[in-house]
Amino acid sequence: MPTVKEGPRALFAEASRWWVRLLPWGVAFVLCVTLLPTTVNVLAADYGLNGGVASALAVAQTVPLLLAVVRPLQAWYVIFAADVAGALALLTVEAGAGLVWPFPPMEIIGYIGLCLALGLRERHRTLLAVWLATVSATVALEFAAPDGASRSGILLIILSGVALLLAGALREQYEVKRRLVAQEAISEAERERRTLLEERARIARELHDVVAHHMSVITIQADTAAYRHEGVPPGVRDELASIAATARRSLNEMRRLLGVLREEPRSELAPQPGLRQIGQLVEATARAGVPVEFGPCDTEVSEAVGLTAYRIVQEALANVVRHAPGAPTHVSVSEEGERLTIVVVNGPPPSPPAAPLEANATGHGLVGMRERVRLIGGTVDVGPLPDGGFRVAARLPLAERDLT
Incomplete structure (x- = not known):
């Protein structure tokens, strides 16, 4: 039967408290419903971008924030491409002096939220690649900056790096604590198992003396029965000899198997209490x-x-x-x-x-x-x-x- 591969889980899905599990969804929803109309209005009204283009860019830059709760890297591909496309689209219009370029403030806010989600989910190597891509795209766009624009590239580079670093550190700390808790649970189970085995070994050492005594008695009685009783038939004599030999072999095997449990050889000579x-x-x-x-x-x-x-x-x-x-x-x-x-x-x-x-x-x-x-x-x-x-x-x- 083929195994069903489990899909990616949402951020904080393993949290014990329900409100912590819902927190990433709540933050993503608030960012989406807040930034979507704001982005459309700013791109169309302040920057003079065509309404259809502004709406398409706003959707591509904000709606994937909901996807970031489950698949932050895939959401980054879409948002990063939309932010770069938006910066290039702003070069085609006559923006007023003093407007922020290449990334308006609402795009920076959404991108920082995305970086936090990335840091909480992806590996360090992936986070470094994301930040280097951000730096490369920002530096490249700076060469095409329009006159009079207020540049936001350096701010995005710094804030994205801090967000990735902080979220990555929090994720690493969580992983260390999770592994520590798991290791403590394994250690406790091993301690209980070792304790049980030690007690069983101690019991086996003590009961070994009891069993060995009874086996010795059987061997002696079977060996001497023919001498203690007159007129023992030859068949019975042979059977008693066989019983004695079997008991003797069993006693030797038991001593060989259980002898390794002995830690204090001198204690073997002391009679067991009753x-x-x-x-x-x-x-x-x-x-x-x-x-x-x-x-x-x-x-x-x-x-x-x-x-x-x-x-x-x-x-x-x-x-x-x-x-x-x-x-x-x-x-x-x-x-x-x-x-x-x-x-x-x-x-x-x-x-x-x-x-x-x-x-x-x-x-x-x-x-x-x-x-x-x-x-x-x-x-x-x-x-x-x-x-x-x-x-x-x-x-x-x-x-x-x-x-x-």
């Missing part, structure tokens, strides 16, 4: 000056669920220490049916902290919290409370989600 370590975490937070209430939970859960519950409480208490030091906090971990419910609620701090305890806090902890909960098929809800406190509530399945 529900039983939450009490120690609460005690450490209380020593930091946060009054915490906690009822221990003795529910048996898998290592992945226990690790996720521990990290949720850890991140929630860390946020209390950072953002609400001294606030009364309640930590609840309980079993509800087939779900493990974790709730961490803190009230408002006794007094607003003079400064944040961590000036460079990134706020990425909630991202990792959501990723952990999503990975094992749970749900999490976080948000502020009406009294100024904060609540973190998560529900985790007691049995790990089957991904097969």
Whole structure:
């Protein structure tokens, strides 16, 4: 299917405010309806030009200003040619002494408006070519200037150059700001994506220990089953050996693939925390000056669920220490049916902290919290409370989600 090429857009078409988008059209309309009758009257009455010729020149010099809102360069071709033709036409009549030549004032006003539109749309090279053409035509016309005429060529050269330069600078500044905003948006998206990947990598490093433990247990049980049980048939013995070999290969492949995620090799030797370590975490937070209430939970859960519950409480208490030091906090971990419910609620701090305890806090902890909960098929809800406190509530399945 052939693509439809989009036509040129009007000046300021990307502005957010409606009146800014309509501003170029309004200016062009005012210039057109003002300069058209004025040009006809001045050329016919003051300069003595034929009425039909004066009307044709006035239309060619003013109506294309409406086109300049969308296609300023094409409008310049018409207006520039009409201005030069008008100057040559004035040489055929006996103009009174003191009249402006080669460009009457109304032509200069329209041409400056056109130069502003050009500067807001065209490239620097095009603007330079337009100004050089203006200078060349004006200098050439100066050699044919009638006696007694008040020359306006130098004024047009200066004003057109200033208009082109000013509008071009404004356009360049707008483009720089637009690119900066676009780059900031891209950078923010990249930061969010990098944060998510870092949290997933951290989770993968921790869950790697859990999975590796289970795979090791499978390998050992399959290897030793024939020795721990008497009378194992040869077929079963061969199947157990095959299971052990497969588990061993899987364990090696997993370590090879996930080993690149390791940044701190020594941390591999430390056991991953679970529900039983939450009490120690609460005690450490209380020593930091946060009054915490906690009822221990003795529910048996898998290592992945226990690790996720521990990290949720850890991140929630860390946020209390950072953002609400001294606030009364309640930590609840309980079993509800087939779900493990974790709730961490803190009230408002006794007094607003003079400064944040961590000036460079990134706020990425909630991202990792959501990723952990999503990975094992749970749900999490976080948000502020009406009294100024904060609540973190998560529900985790007691049995790990089957991904097969």
